Amino acid sequence: MKTPRQKMAEQDPQVRISNFNEVPSGFTPEQAQKEAARCLQCKNAPCRSGCPVEIDIPAFILAIKEGDFAAAREKLLETNSLPAVCGRVCPQEDQCEKVCVLAKKGEPVAIGTLERFAADWEGEEPPSPPAAGPEKAKVAVIGAGPAGLTAAADLARMGYRVTIFEALHQPGGVLVYGIPEFRLPKSIVFAEVEKVKKMGVKLELNQVVGATLSLEELFESGFQAVFVGTGAGLPRFMGIPGENLNGAYSANEYLTRVNLMKAYRFPEYDTPVIRGKKVGVIGGGNVAMDSARTALRLGAEEVSIVYRRSRAEAPARIEEVHHAEQEGVVFRFLTLPLRYLDDGKGWMEGMECQKMELGEPDDSGRRRPVPIEGSEFTIDCDLAVVAIGNDPNPLLPRALPELKLGWKGTIETDPETGATSIPGVFAGGDIATGAATVIEAMGAGKKAARGIDRYLSRYTISPRG
Amino acid sequence: MYRIVEKNRLTPEAVFLRVEAPRIARRRKAGQFVVLRVDEQGERIPLTIVGSDPEAGTVTLVVQEVGTSTRKLGRLKAGEAILDLTGPLGHPTEVKKWGRVACLAGGIGTAEVLPVVEAVRAAGNTTLAIVGARSRELLILEEEMRAAADGLYITTDDGSYGRHGVVTDVLLALINDGAVPDRVYAIGPVPMMKAVADLTRPYNIPTVVSLNALMVDGTGMCGCCRVTVGGETKFTCVEGPDFDGHQVDFAELVQRQKIYLGQEKSSLEKFEESCGGCRIR
Numbered sequence: 248m249k250t251p252r253q254k255m256a257e258q259d260p261q262v263r264i265s266n267f268n269e270v271p272s273g274f275t276p277e278q279a280q281k282e283a284a285r286c287l288q289c290k291n292a293p294c295r296s297g298c299p300v301e302i303d304i305p306a307f308i309l310a311i312k313e314g315d316f317a318a319a320r321e322k323l324l325e326t327n328s329l330p331a332v333c334g335r336v337c338p339q340e341d342q343c344e345k346v347c348v349l350a351k352k353g354e355p356v357a358i359g360t361l362e363r364f365a366a367d368w369e370g371e372e373p374p375s376p377p378a379a380g381p382e383k384a385k386v387a388v389i390g391a392g393p394a395g396l397t398a399a400a401d402l403a404r405m406g407y408r409v410t411i412f413e414a415l416h417q418p419g420g421v422l423v424y425g426i427p428e429f430r431l432p433k434s435i436v437f438a439e440v441e442k443v444k445k446m447g448v449k450l451e452l453n454q455v456v457g458a459t460l461s462l463e464e465l466f467e468s469g470f471q472a473v474f475v476g477t478g479a480g481l482p483r484f485m486g487i488p489g490e491n492l493n494g495a496y497s498a499n500e501y502l503t504r505v506n507l508m509k510a511y512r513f514p515e516y517d518t519p520v521i522r523g524k525k526v527g528v529i530g531g532g533n534v535a536m537d538s539a540r541t542a543l544r545l546g547a548e549e550v551s552i553v554y555r556r557s558r559a560e561a562p563a564r565i566e567e568v569h570h571a572e573q574e575g576v577v578f579r580f581l582t583l584p585l586r587y588l589d590d591g592k593g594w595m596e597g598m599e600c601q602k603m604e605l606g607e608p609d610d611s612g613r614r615r616p617v618p619i620e621g622s623e624f625t626i627d628c629d630l631a632v633v634a635i636g637n638d639p640n641p642l643l644p645r646a647l648p649e650l651k652l653g654w655k656g657t658i659e660t661d662p663e664t665g666a667t668s669i670p671g672v673f674a675g676g677d678i679a680t681g682a683a684t685v686i687e688a689m690g691a692g693k694k695a696a697r698g699i700d701r702y703l704s705r706y707t708i709s710p711r712g
Numbered sequence: 713m714y715r716i717v718e719k720n721r722l723t724p725e726a727v728f729l730r731v732e733a734p735r736i737a738r739r740r741k742a743g744q745f746v747v748l749r750v751d752e753q754g755e756r757i758p759l760t761i762v763g764s765d766p767e768a769g770t771v772t773l774v775v776q777e778v779g780t781s782t783r784k785l786g787r788l789k790a791g792e793a794i795l796d797l798t799g800p801l802g803h804p805t806e807v808k809k810w811g812r813v814a815c816l817a818g819g820i821g822t823a824e825v826l827p828v829v830e831a832v833r834a835a836g837n838t839t840l841a842i843v844g845a846r847s848r849e850l851l852i853l854e855e856e857m858r859a860a861a862d863g864l865y866i867t868t869d870d871g872s873y874g875r876h877g878v879v880t881d882v883l884l885a886l887i888n889d890g891a892v893p894d895r896v897y898a899i900g901p902v903p904m905m906k907a908v909a910d911l912t913r914p915y916n917i918p919t920v921v922s923l924n925a926l927m928v929d930g931t932g933m934c935g936c937c938r939v940t941v942g943g944e945t946k947f948t949c950v951e952g953p954d955f956d957g958h959q960v961d962f963a964e965l966v967q968r969q970k971i972y973l974g975q976e977k978s979s980l981e982k983f984e985e986s987c988g989g990c991r992i993r
């Protein structure tokens with residue numbers, strides 16, 4: 248009989264909505280080996296083409312199958328510096344698992360969960376790579392999100408002396424300030440960052456490049472190339488009346504208070520957060536799901552997701568929508584907020600919405616939502632979280648007028664090398680593509696590391712004779 | 713870690729700190745601020761950079777102890793350190809030669825206005841400082857202000873020092889005497905900034921105010937600091953903190969400053985309990 252695809256155990260929905268602990272608990276060793284045995288070890292391994300960080304998928308899975316979990320972990324770390332993160336938040340169904348040969352029959356190998364298992368394996372420390380040679384060039388990385396961390400680790404592996412400059416007081420970017428603890432424990436992120444530091448990468452926190460120090464200063468102080476991975480950290484608002492009422496948050500603020508500042512542990516931690524009773528979350532992506540599930544865990548009695556398109560168009564991962572539904576989040580599809588209502592004292596008391604129907608496809612190929620006349624109605628809520636997307640962070644581009652920008656303030660790059668319009672300056676991740684995914688940001692960091700290596704080799708290898 | 717190299721108590725409610733932060737000391741300009749986090753449990757709070765010594769690599773901060781974070785900060789001693797500190801954030805104050813400039817401040821704003829007074833005067837303006845305090849014992853940095861400005865006017869709410877009244881009384885008197893400033897800068901509690909803007913509006917005196925919106929990151933990432941200026945939403949930390957006082961929606965700012973009143977109170981009670989009324993008075 249064929250083994251079915253293995254599933255991780257999960258905290259019961261009724262229990263987990265009152266804690267911030269991780270929801271799934273990962274494979275047991277038996278499950279992992281069983282799942283690993285499902286892999287056909289394909290010669291041409293189509294799955295590999297779906298992985299932007301170039302993991303040798305059949306090789307690490309084979310090691311799990313054989314019970315050598317430490318070897319599996321090592322295999323992952325050869326090309327991926329954040330496997331425990333990827334194993335948790337990578338949209339595998341759109342990446343490696345989508346192109347796994349078993350996907351055709353509907354049950355691809357659970358590559359992501361196997362990756363998580365191996366990455367979490369606690370064996371002895373993997374050997375540290377050789378220290379950077381003093382003759383190798385210095386490279387500065389701006390931003391300690393997945394793009395920056397990947398570029399830094401790959402450059403360190405090539406022997407470069409790398410320093411990451413991060414604006415916030417903790418490394419990780421969205422992994423730390425955005426994605427909630429119950430999906431990605433911060434201790435996991437910090438442990439992976441520690442590994443990157445062990446490779447010789449220096450990390451300077453509280454450094455806003457463009458404010459604390461300029462790019463010119465970096466070049467003057469001996470850095471020969473710079474990678475910009477500053478992300479898409481500018482929250483969008485809809486510009487409708489009442490958006491500045493007390494009780495209206497951007498998802499970034501809400502999640503930053505709760506995750507980065509640990510407001511869920513207030514007053515042990517000093518940062519407060521509004522604990523809404525009835526919460527409306529605007530948007531249909533992962534960020535909206537994270538906000539809604541966070542609100543439940545902060546004690547909300549009723550949480551609804553308000554999204555102007557239908558379920559089919561919602562960009563959130565199916566797994567996340569499913570988790571939110573299990574936990575009791577109410578979905579109001581084809582609903583558009585028109586304005587927020589003031590309780591007369593400056594606080595949110597509800598949102599006026601309008602029903603929509605789907606019309607012709609728009610530029611994005613999705614059917615355009617069209618308002619239905621006279622369908623206005625009110626949703627009661629004392630907290631609204633706006634999760635309709637983020638634009639590239641303008642702080643650094645603003646300080647660099649020569650930098651060529653594209654759509655919505657993204658930095659224009661050569662997608663193969665990360666090169667920008669300024670020689671020696673490379674970029675990748677959300678700052679170059681607009682808000683995307685962890686794995687795409689990491690893939691961009693990897694390509695840029697190679698681009699930087701090629702750029703620097705041109706200058707450091709002097710012709711003989 | 714950012715070491716405190718000097719600490720002085722200015723009043724029962726305010727301390728002066730000189731902190732090691734060489735990069736910030738080198739680059740900061742008048743009107744900019746830092747965001748800091750005192751300890752691991754701390755929140756991120758904004759504080760104006762009052763001055764700096766690029767040679768020594770230090771910046772000076774003046775803190776009014778109003779809640780948990782500022783009291784934690786007030787308890788630190790010289791030699792101890794602040795866990796996280798970043799900056800300089802926000803746009804520097806616009807400084808040009810305008811002629812006669814009046815800089816008004818209330819309360820802790822006196823410290824915040826000092827770098828602006830210095831910069832405005834250095835640009836060749838006749839610079840008048842008008843500072844107000846609730847009473848004489850709460851007045852800060854009088855000597856520094858006297859040295860920095862061409863003229864200094866002091867008011868106290870209770871009449872214990874200087875002129876009995878508020879800073880707008882002095883500004884109105886100047887206007888009535890025909891000494892109309894070409895530009896006004898105001899920094900302090902919201903009602904005071906609003907009063908200044910309301911006073912100068914009919915005279916069409918360009919008036920800049922520095923807004924103290926609540927903040928988290930201070931880098932434009934969260935939108936916590938949004939204010940309405942001229943009908944448009946602005947992020948104070950990256951688009952300000954200085955704005956045209958005649959365009960600011962002060963009522964909204966006051967409203968938004970109250971979001972966490974209940975929680976701030978419970979946080980402070982817990983803190984006071986934990987240190988057994990350790991506040992040095």
Ligand SMILES: Cc1cc2nc3c(=O)[nH]c(=O)nc-3n(C[C@H](O)[C@H](O)[C@H](O)COP(=O)(O)OP(=O)(O)OC[C@H]3O[C@@H](n4cnc5c(N)ncnc54)[C@H](O)[C@@H]3O)c2cc1C
Nearest residue numbers: 390392393394414420421425456478676677683684685688
């Ligand atoms: C709530 C939320 C949930 C998400 N869930 C998922 C998910 O499940 N799966 C998935 O694949 N993707 C998810 N994403 C998207 C994913 O997190 C991002 O695409 C990814 O983090 C982008 O990585 P990055 O390195 O480009 O930028 P970021 O992660 O944004 O990191 C940028 C870093 O640069 C720093 N920085 C910015 N400006 C400066 C400066 N001037 N100087 C110094 N440092 C600076 C920032 O502080 C930040 O730390 C989610 C996003 C959000 C917001």
Ligand SMILES: Cc1cc2nc3c(=O)[nH]c(=O)nc-3n(C[C@H](O)[C@H](O)[C@H](O)COP(=O)(O)OP(=O)(O)OC[C@H]3O[C@@H](n4cnc5c(N)ncnc54)[C@H](O)[C@@H]3O)c2cc1C
Nearest residue numbers: 745757758759760774775776778779780781782924925976
């Ligand atoms: C750009 C900027 C520069 C600033 N510069 C200085 C400075 O140089 N010196 C200084 O002492 N303070 C300054 N502040 C105000 C300072 O940030 C707050 O006092 C501090 O965050 C309060 O934290 P807390 O935990 O001690 O008090 P909380 O417990 O947070 O609040 C206590 C009381 O203070 C009020 N409050 C909180 N935050 C603010 C704020 N941002 N503005 C006004 N009232 C507030 C609360 O409503 C409450 O009544 C500045 C604020 C901004 C935005």
Ligand code: SF4
Nearest residue numbers: 298333337342343359
């Ligand atoms: S990193 Fe993502 S794409 Fe690559 S193997 Fe892991 S889950 Fe698949």
Ligand code: SF4
Nearest residue numbers: 286287289294347348
């Ligand atoms: S495609 Fe699927 S079955 Fe084939 S090697 Fe990759 S993971 Fe294994």
Ligand code: FES
Nearest residue numbers: 930932934935949
């Ligand atoms: S404080 Fe977060 S955007 Fe200004």
